[in-house]
Amino acid sequence: MTKSIVVLGAGMVGTCTALHLALRGHAVTLVDRREPGRETSYGNAGLIQREAVEPYAFPRQLGTLARVALKRGADVNYHFGALAGLARPLARYWAHSQPRRHALLSQAFARLIEHSTLEHAPLIEQAGAGDLVKRDGYHFVFRSSVSMQQAADKARALEQSHGLRHTTLDPDALAAAEPALRTRLAGAIHWHDTWAVSDPGALVARYADLFEKVGGTLAKGDAASLNPTASGWQVRTENGAISAEHAVVALGPWSDTLLRQLGYRFPLFVKRGYHRHYRGGEPPRLAMYDVDRGLVLAPMRQGVRITTGAEFAQLDARPTPVQLDRAWALARELVDLPEPVEPEPWLGARPCTADMLPVIGPAPRHRGLWFNLGHAHQGFTLGPVSGRLMAEMIEGQTPVVDPKPYAPARFG
Numbered sequence: 001m002t003k004s005i006v007v008l009g010a011g012m013v014g015t016c017t018a019l020h021l022a023l024r025g026h027a028v029t030l031v032d033r034r035e036p037g038r039e040t041s042y043g044n045a046g047l048i049q050r051e052a053v054e055p056y057a058f059p060r061q062l063g064t065l066a067r068v069a070l071k072r073g074a075d076v077n078y079h080f081g082a083l084a085g086l087a088r089p090l091a092r093y094w095a096h097s098q099p100r101r102h103a104l105l106s107q108a109f110a111r112l113i114e115h116s117t118l119e120h121a122p123l124i125e126q127a128g129a130g131d132l133v134k135r136d137g138y139h140f141v142f143r144s145s146v147s148m149q150q151a152a153d154k155a156r157a158l159e160q161s162h163g164l165r166h167t168t169l170d171p172d173a174l175a176a177a178e179p180a181l182r183t184r185l186a187g188a189i190h191w192h193d194t195w196a197v198s199d200p201g202a203l204v205a206r207y208a209d210l211f212e213k214v215g216g217t218l219a220k221g222d223a224a225s226l227n228p229t230a231s232g233w234q235v236r237t238e239n240g241a242i243s244a245e246h247a248v249v250a251l252g253p254w255s256d257t258l259l260r261q262l263g264y265r266f267p268l269f270v271k272r273g274y275h276r277h278y279r280g281g282e283p284p285r286l287a288m289y290d291v292d293r294g295l296v297l298a299p300m301r302q303g304v305r306i307t308t309g310a311e312f313a314q315l316d317a318r319p320t321p322v323q324l325d326r327a328w329a330l331a332r333e334l335v336d337l338p339e340p341v342e343p344e345p346w347l348g349a350r351p352c353t354a355d356m357l358p359v360i361g362p363a364p365r366h367r368g369l370w371f372n373l374g375h376a377h378q379g380f381t382l383g384p385v386s387g388r389l390m391a392e393m394i395e396g397q398t399p400v401v402d403p404k405p406y407a408p409a410r411f412g
């Protein structure tokens, strides 16, 4: 039976949710205050991370913690004034990062990641977006031979447990694979199953075009106007008020504002991140993650995109792109990147949960309300499988992945 559904938020997660529902013949309106794919899903590193079977844990090694506290790397920064407000979700994040607990959570996370490229593939095909996607993997590069060795051991274990294909490169093999490198590194791991997108926002826009082609409606509106009605939900848009039996909240880092308005206090927080494009030198052939310094260099349409790690701050606090300055200096040790493309860096925010698992499922206390949010470091990767899961749950079908670990009810 055809259902009417309004999806709030047209990032990768909301767009894929709306698309999966529209492909199943439902009457779907996708509401955003901007064009699809212009926020977090625009500014990420563009990696469809099939290798990311373990969610990003709170660092627990003393060396990393000292670097964080002293604000030395490009991986972590924090606003001192924001820490008190973040203390509760961060304390829970720390607790969930305890190795045994993290290993359990990783099993649930991996079940989604296993479907990441599998679920992107048909959407890329139907959206005619193959020109945006390179399917030849990416490199973890290492400056220190100790961290290289640890990562090689870990990669071997992951290949055994999850079938993740990889090749370990010694310094000479890495230099041959990446002629743009200006320095001799300790080596690299080439993850073969990860895909790289040359314009992440454009991929979301192509999925949104496909959504319209199969009968979906795009509307501009403010999700804060969502209200329950006798038969479902209503939201105000530029096309007038839209009423639907079901509403899906997929507002990425802004989800918490609406959830609080509805009476939910979930342990959500954001990790902000910056990027900027650079030109002028030879770009790397594949995207590379500089593991020892915490930055990513991703060749994109606009230039080489450097992305930073996490900044713990309030979502709407002013930008403090010190990590990007550090990241650019560190990146220039690796490849020649003399010219910034944009006058100012881009700032976005990863939507995080304290237990590192996304929130996908029915709202505990509202009929016809659904949540699809909190995808943290891997929302660009997980949009299609999360969207499918949500569509199958709304239809009352058996979902492709057991949804229990992602249930909103775990947070009350």
Ligand SMILES: Cc1cc2nc3c(=O)[nH]c(=O)nc-3n(C[C@H](O)[C@H](O)[C@H](O)COP(=O)(O)OP(=O)(O)OC[C@H]3O[C@@H](n4cnc5c(N)ncnc54)[C@H](O)[C@@H]3O)c2cc1C
Pocket (backbone or CB within 6 Å): 008, 009, 010, 011, 012, 013, 014, 031, 032, 033, 034, 035, 036, 037, 038, 039, 040, 041, 042, 043, 044, 045, 046, 047, 048, 049, 221, 222, 223, 224, 250, 251, 252, 253, 254, 271, 272, 273, 274, 275, 307, 308, 348, 349, 350, 351, 373, 374, 375, 376, 377, 378, 379, 380, 381, 382
């Ligand atoms: C620097 C950086 C690098 C990253 N690299 C990767 C990567 O390589 N691979 C990967 O998988 N993930 C990566 N991520 C994470 C990934 O980008 C996010 O997890 C993902 O984009 C979240 O998607 P989303 O659809 O939930 O949120 P968003 O893309 O932010 O979408 C939310 C939408 O809600 C809309 N919205 C908000 N408030 C309202 C309102 N009141 N009314 C109407 N609309 C509203 C916004 O306009 C937006 O379009 C990275 C993130 C960062 C910051």
